[in-house]
Amino acid sequence: MTANNTLEPKVYIVGAGPGDPDLITVKGLRILQNADVVLYTDSLVSEDLIARAKPTANVQKSAGMDLEEIVDLMITSTRAGKSVARVHTGDPAVYGAILEQMSLLKKADVTVEIIPGVSSVFAAAAALQTELTVPELTQTLILTRASGRTPVPEREELQSLAAHHCTLALYLSATLTKKVMRELIDAGWSPDTPVAVVQRASWPDQLIVRTTVAGLDDAMREHGIRSHAMILAGWALDPTLVEQDGHRSKLYDKSFTHRFRKGVTAHE
Template sequence: MINQLPARVWFVGAGPGDVDLITVKGRDLIARADAILFAGSLVQSAATQWAPAHCLIKDSKEMRLEQITDWLIEQAQPGKVVIRLQTGDPGLYGALIEMVQPLDKANISVEVVPGVSSAFAAMACAVESLTLPEVTQTVILTRVEGRTPMPEGESLQELASHHTTLCLFLSITLLSSIEHELKAAGWAEDATVLVVHKASWPDEQQIIRGTLANIRDKCREAKINSQAMIIISPTLGARHWPDLKKSKLYDAGFTHRFRRAERISNKEQS
């Protein structure tokens, strides 16, 4: 049982915004929590709605890293369920390791519960697919260099040169740089761009579609300058393509371990 565990902190992914997109495991942990520290600048307070009456709930939006880890260490006692509730998935731009290291030094166990990323939520809200057969089978999750430098070999131009799906986090104020870097990587001015602000957030989600040439103006007009996922992909808009390469998995002529291929007549093929 969780209440018999030694001192431990659970890092729980709250998902992209809609509180119903938290995992069942995450929700069940919240329902047993003694203390929750949630990232209030990105996570809705409604995500703590399942917490019991005795649970201590604190917002970390004004806290420094040391204050966050000190609070977690102070609350972590044998038998207590202590949760750090983070937006999206804790392992993706979540400063997870920075917070885990002090806990390791304090001999406090750590467990991570994954969450739905805003990249996946954005594509779901727009009814788009990150991958398509014979179009792209690769997804790059990255960001544009700003105050945080990018490692060597990971400039946007270098990554964009693969012409696969690009999901850009934390970069909505850098659309001018994105346009410049993608054009330098060979993307056309009319390449489709999708921007989703607060994907899955009830009453706050905005979906903006445009091109490299006009997406900046469209986002400025919509006053989107934070909490937005930018996706550039050769798959965008495929819902309306007249011709689409189909998956082999469901092809009647394709054999896999659950189904034998069917014989297809020339008439059926035509």
């Protein structure tokens, strides 16, 4: 971006964040506000955010377009010397379907820059006031989805991943909760393992549901949740953890030495 905020004639793939218009990055917002063409996922990206585009921008919705139509618009625009903000929900790197777009843009010699965004998994964790990696409980977070109409590689079936017994974040799985329950239990998870579901994380109508592995399907049906939901599972989701005095990190342990602080022992 130049000093007068003029963007280069290329495609900027911008992560818009999970929903709240204020959760876009500063850089992402600058690009949105200065792009000549704004192409956004209207089924998921806040209209309040898109309203921040400059008045002269050509704003287009992509939900009703196929891949070729989307890419053709971006190619035509950049070849005409225009900058394009391709606005995706969350972070484009996670289930963002950007690889197929970049592949066609590369073949057309169109330059692409990616601006990261806040993924719904982190907006959901914030809404739940949950730390997903808890010392001495779990230090691993797996981002995945249950296999449905779109399959996953056999080696990444949920039951196989769940065998690690770490925190799981399930995207795009709201209609597959019976399968999720079955695979977690088959992987040895206790039926009372905590589960939290956040629908439309960070939106004004955000909905939080706390349940267990055994109660997941009933809870989803009771609340009518069929889409736009992040499912988090594992003992890091236990809401009573904040009331406990354990699971402390080494970082702030006064007896732990690191390059910024010398630890002290009890006799010092």
